Amino acid sequence: MCGIVGYVGKNKAQGFLLSGLRRLEYRGYDSAGIATVANDGTVTLIRAKGKIDNLEERLAENRRQDNVGIGHTRWATHGEPDEKNAHPHRAGDIYLVHNGIIENYKELKKALSGYEFASETDSEVLAALIDSFYGQGKYSLTDAVVQALKLVRGTYGIAVISGRSPEEIVVARSGSPLVIGVGHDETLIASDASALVGHTKRAIYLNDGEVAKLTSNSIEVRTLNSEPVSAKVEEIETNLAAIQKGGYEHFLLKEIMEQPKSLAETLRGRVNSKNHTVHLGGPELSEAELRKIKHLIIVGCGTAYHAGLLAGYYIEQFTPEITIETVIASEYRYRAAYIPKDSVALIVSQSGETADTLACLREIKKQGIKTIGIVNAIGSTIAREVDGGTYVHVGPEISVASTKAFTSQTIAMVMFGLTIAQAKGVKNVILKPYIDEIVKLPEEISRVLETAPQEVEKISKKYAKYEHSIYLGRDTAYPTAMEGALKLKEVSYVDANAYAFGELKHGPLALVDDRFFELAFLPKGPLYDKSISNVQEVMARGGHVVVVTNDDAFDMPVESVVKITTSIELFVPILMNLVSQLLAYYITIEKGYDVDQPRNLAKSVTVE
Numbered sequence: 325m326c327g328i329v330g331y332v333g334k335n336k337a338q339g340f341l342l343s344g345l346r347r348l349e350y351r352g353y354d355s356a357g358i359a360t361v362a363n364d365g366t367v368t369l370i371r372a373k374g375k376i377d378n379l380e381e382r383l384a385e386n387r388r389q390d391n392v393g394i395g396h397t398r399w400a401t402h403g404e405p406d407e408k409n410a411h412p413h414r415a416g417d418i419y420l421v422h423n424g425i426i427e428n429y430k431e432l433k434k435a436l437s438g439y440e441f442a443s444e445t446d447s448e449v450l451a452a453l454i455d456s457f458y459g460q461g462k463y464s465l466t467d468a469v470v471q472a473l474k475l476v477r478g479t480y481g482i483a484v485i486s487g488r489s490p491e492e493i494v495v496a497r498s499g500s501p502l503v504i505g506v507g508h509d510e511t512l513i514a515s516d517a518s519a520l521v522g523h524t525k526r527a528i529y530l531n532d533g534e535v536a537k538l539t540s541n542s543i544e545v546r547t548l549n550s551e552p553v554s555a556k557v558e559e560i561e562t563n564l565a566a567i568q569k570g571g572y573e574h575f576l577l578k579e580i581m582e583q584p585k586s587l588a589e590t591l592r593g594r595v596n597s598k599n600h601t602v603h604l605g606g607p608e609l610s611e612a613e614l615r616k617i618k619h620l621i622i623v624g625c626g627t628a629y630h631a632g633l634l635a636g637y638y639i640e641q642f643t644p645e646i647t648i649e650t651v652i653a654s655e656y657r658y659r660a661a662y663i664p665k666d667s668v669a670l671i672v673s674q675s676g677e678t679a680d681t682l683a684c685l686r687e688i689k690k691q692g693i694k695t696i697g698i699v700n701a702i703g704s705t706i707a708r709e710v711d712g713g714t715y716v717h718v719g720p721e722i723s724v725a726s727t728k729a730f731t732s733q734t735i736a737m738v739m740f741g742l743t744i745a746q747a748k749g750v751k752n753v754i755l756k757p758y759i760d761e762i763v764k765l766p767e768e769i770s771r772v773l774e775t776a777p778q779e780v781e782k783i784s785k786k787y788a789k790y791e792h793s794i795y796l797g798r799d800t801a802y803p804t805a806m807e808g809a810l811k812l813k814e815v816s817y818v819d820a821n822a823y824a825f826g827e828l829k830h831g832p833l834a835l836v837d838d839r840f841f842e843l844a845f846l847p848k849g850p851l852y853d854k855s856i857s858n859v860q861e862v863m864a865r866g867g868h869v870v871v872v873t874n875d876d877a878f879d880m881p882v883e884s885v886v887k888i889t890t891s892i893e894l895f896v897p898i899l900m901n902l903v904s905q906l907l908a909y910y911i912t913i914e915k916g917y918d919v920d921q922p923r924n925l926a927k928s929v930t931v932e
């Protein structure tokens with residue numbers, strides 16, 4: 325969480341810092357701040373509680389010509405979200421922005437004498453620690469940072485400036501991302517490459533344990549042990565259009581509507597619709613290795629976890645003799661789970677930076693298990709640390725609520741399952757229906773998105789008044805219900821929980837009353853009639869039922885129905901999920917909340 329930016333170069337720093345922070349605002353929006361340093365060493369520090377708009381107002385009163393500076397947008401961990409806890413933090417001659425958590429900050433604070441701490445943050449302690457070395461006069465700024473970091477336990481991406489070295493920024497990372505933009509007579513930094521788009525196409529992704537001294541025309545990277553690193557300059561693929569709203573009022577709606585295109589990108593060059601085969605280059609597993617797989621562990625958080633659950637339901641339908649376990653990363657990292665040697669782990673993450681997912685990846689690798697990333701953000705930490713992987717290529721997902729990533733993560737994992745099945749010699753007649761539907765899916769999504777928004781917008785007005793909801797489904801519609809409930813609660817703050825239809829009678833049915841509405845997913849298929857009976861049980865108890873179904877003939881007297889017209893069958897739950905996404909969007913708009921930046925959340929959860 326938290327977004328970091330920095331600029332050293334020929335232009336005024338404030339311009340890039342502000343625009344960069346706006347692009348990173350999805351990472352946290354509790355407070356923001358900027359510190360710039362003039363050639364004469366004067367440092368100007370401006371901070372504001374709340375969103376970047378508040379900071380911009382302050383900056384308007386204090387325009388600076390300085391060419392060097394750092395900035396931060398915060399997601400609070402230590403200390404409430406107010407101005408005194410906002411970054412940059414100052415201690416003596418040091419100004420610092422920090423993303424991560426310094427776990428031993430209390431010990432360090434006790435050992436630091438002569439500092440009065442203005443905030444409750446761990447980051448201010450780190451600033452003081454660096455200053456305690458820099459103040460001795462025998463260390464360069466980089467060396468002072470290195471000395472301090474050697475004493476630190478925890479995670480960090482940091483950028484440091486000082487009036488005593490007005491032409492440089494020092495950055496370092498361990499566990500929190502940092503990208504260096506290589507420009508002409510300017511060097512930029514950001515927590516992710518989206519902030520650099522439009523400024524430079526060339527980037528260096530700093531690795532854990534590396535520190536860099538940046539000036540307008542030099543970048544010196546080394547390890548904390550002072551070994552020089554020859555950093556690789558990579559191309560930033562994102563373009564400006566991909567990170568703008570493109571005519572939509574909100575990123576969330578844009579990203580929902582983008583799904584036909586984003587899924588097509590996931591499939592590009594990977595499915596052969598003529599001979600019904602799938603080919604994924606990235607996992608780099610030979611046919612023999614694929615054949616040997618007996619267990620699949622799928623690891624993720626939030627939406628990525630739900631995508632893993634849904635993909636697991638599909639993969640076990642067509643892959644024989646394989647067990648699949650989808651796990652929540654924050655739990656799994658502390659479980660003493662034994663992983664059989666003939667396992668492969670799928671590490672699922674849109675951002676590629678989620679701390680818990682990354683921790684699992686590292687734990688699983690320690691056990692000698694092959695890890696395959698299902699990642700969106702190119703060059704992200706997870707993408708770089710897995711043994712192989714498949715990028716989902718959905719482009720930047722900016723709204724905090726994940727939408728297009730879910731669809732593509734699910735299908736990318738199903739495609740991985742298909743490659744295992746192919747290698748294991750599963751008959752084409754079994755796999756063909758899945759492959760045929762995958763090929764059709766972008767068009768089917770497009771068809772649903774032609775009419776569903778208007779329909780869902782209409783019903784959302786009615787259901788926006790409820791404070792509670794229950795999402796229901798079974799089989800592949802169950803993970804879909806879970807994902808729908810997550811979407812609703814995170815953006816509209818409506819209490820939403822998902823249950824498997826079959827579980828209703830074991831407790832949740834007691835909840836049904838006038839304060840709740842129930843969203844029931846009813847895809848046609850073997851469990852359709854059983855699900856209908858469950859809906860009847862809810863109706864008999866006065867439930868306010870909304871049914872989402874692909875059954876044209878559905879005629880039960882429920883309160884509302886959203887019908888999906890489609891020629892596919894297997895992946896109908898993916899189409900139903902579009903309805904959940906739209907419902908969450910329109911209910912939130914009806915309630916007047918900030919749909920792209922819901923309270924208390926951040927897009928990428930880089931702290932535990």
Ligand code: M6R
Pocket residue numbers: 625626627628672673674675676677678681724725726727810811814927928929
């Ligand atoms: O970047 P990741 O896919 O690893 O993120 C995982 C979750 O934090 C994320 O899916 C979160 O649950 C979303 N806000 C849900 O919409």
